[in-house]
Amino acid sequence: MSRNTHSCIIVDDNEIDRLTALAHARQYPILDVVSVFESATEALPFLQNRSVDVALLDVDMPGLSGLELRANLMQIPVCVFITAYPDYAADSFAVDAFDYLVKPIRAERFGHTMNRIERFFDLTRKAHLFDLSLGADTVFIKDGHQQIKLNLHEIVYLEGLKDYTRIVTSMHQYTVLSSIGNLLQNQPFQSFLRIHRSYAVQRHFIDRVDAQHVHAHQFRLPIGRSYRSTLDSIGFNT
Structure with a gap:
């Protein structure tokens, strides 16, 4: 299985949740976290000028929601929503979510998602x-x-x-x-x-x-x- 790294961003308006997602992501060499944002509104201009492979997004954020951000950036291959609200799951898959994690993030569940991401990129190459x-x-x-x-x-x-x-x-x-x-x-x-x-x-x-x-x-x-x-x-x- 390939060990190539894939560029990643994290978007979450809650500082603790943002740092938690970052700490989990840094455990996996397949992810190269290139930027972290406090809001989808802040992330959007960055993503319109730069392509990334993976987006870890909160859903419920002021201004522009994670779902709306994803709808504007369907070209990102892998979008994982991380949210405290399980009720958004159906809406997330309507915008081609790769996975949907409910806070608080569990290390085992996050690891399962990372394994799937690695397999996905390996398969797309083959x-x-x-x-x-x-x-x-x-x-x-x-x-x-x-x-x-x-x-x-x-x-x-x-x-x-x-x-x-x-x-x-x-x-x-x-x-x-x-x-x-x-x-x-x-x-x-x-x-x-x-x-x-x-x-x-x-x-x-x-x-x-x-x-x-x-x-x-x-x-x-x-x-x-x-x-x-x-x-x-x-x-x-x-």
């Missing part, structure tokens, strides 16, 4: 090598000049990461330039069950379901709260 074509019961993954044929029934789960999807079998992982939502609209993927905004699992691989995870083959996948009822309705209740 995804141009891959293409996807669908057959009746097969997927062809194009890796450079080589085509790899996968049987659909061998795919355990899909993991979405913005515009890319990781296709995972019991032995290998592949990445295609297609969002998980678009992929699941294709008829060959109708046997996959969406269990999370970022995950879909093939039903016949599900071994058991507990309160927070689906266990499929040797993998443990998170269940999104809004998808819990879907699992219950088809008999995968704990």
